Amino acid sequence: MRIWTAAAVLAAAIAVVPGYSYSQTKDSPKTGTEVDNTRTNKADRSNTGQTPQGQSGTEADRKLAAAVRKAIVGDKSLSSYAHNVKVVTHDGVVTLRGPVRSEDEKSKVAELAQKVSGVSKVDNQLLVKSGKKS
Numbered sequence: 001m002r003i004w005t006a007a008a009v010l011a012a013a014i015a016v017v018p019g020y021s022y023s024q025t026k027d028s029p030k031t032g033t034e035v036d037n038t039r040t041n042k043a044d045r046s047n048t049g050q051t052p053q054g055q056s057g058t059e060a061d062r063k064l065a066a067a068v069r070k071a072i073v074g075d076k077s078l079s080s081y082a083h084n085v086k087v088v089t090h091d092g093v094v095t096l097r098g099p100v101r102s103e104d105e106k107s108k109v110a111e112l113a114q115k116v117s118g119v120s121k122v123d124n125q126l127l128v129k130s131g132k133k134s
Contacts, residue, residue: 061089064118068094071112082109085126092120099129 056062068087072078082105085098094113100106110124 056090060118061091064092064094064116065089067116068113068119071116072109075108075112078105078108081105081129085109087113092118093123094119094121095123095125097125098127100126101129103128 065087068089072085072087073083075082079101081098082100085096085100088095088097094116096109096113100109106124106126106128109126110122113119113122
């Protein structure tokens with residue numbers, strides 16, 4: 001009985017402590033800003049128009065984009081950056097956009113895309129992101 005009473009008292013004390021909340025503290029990771037790539041996406045649209053929204057609607061291009069994505073994601077040696085690059089296809093031309101970890105990774109992603117049957121050309125617009133390795 002004593003344990004339950006102590007637990008109840010502790011819970012009540014926490015509930016009524018002024019200013020106590022479960023919200024983020026200054027030590028908590030920020031949300032929104034790290035994963036928000038709105039600025040990058042706007043730059044993509046204004047620079048090339050090649051964004052996932054510009055993906056061709058033909059069945060052949062949709063299947064081609066899916067096959068390229070499958071080839072990239074299937075390579076477990078690639079970083080999560082590489083697994084999440086933008087793949088846009090139009091008439092057999094594959095445009096790759098987004099960050100990768102190294103020049104080697106940039107080349108490997110482009111090679112994987114080029115090996116997919118039906119790809120006529122790869123426009124490799126990947127950018128090497130500096131920083132910690134994942």
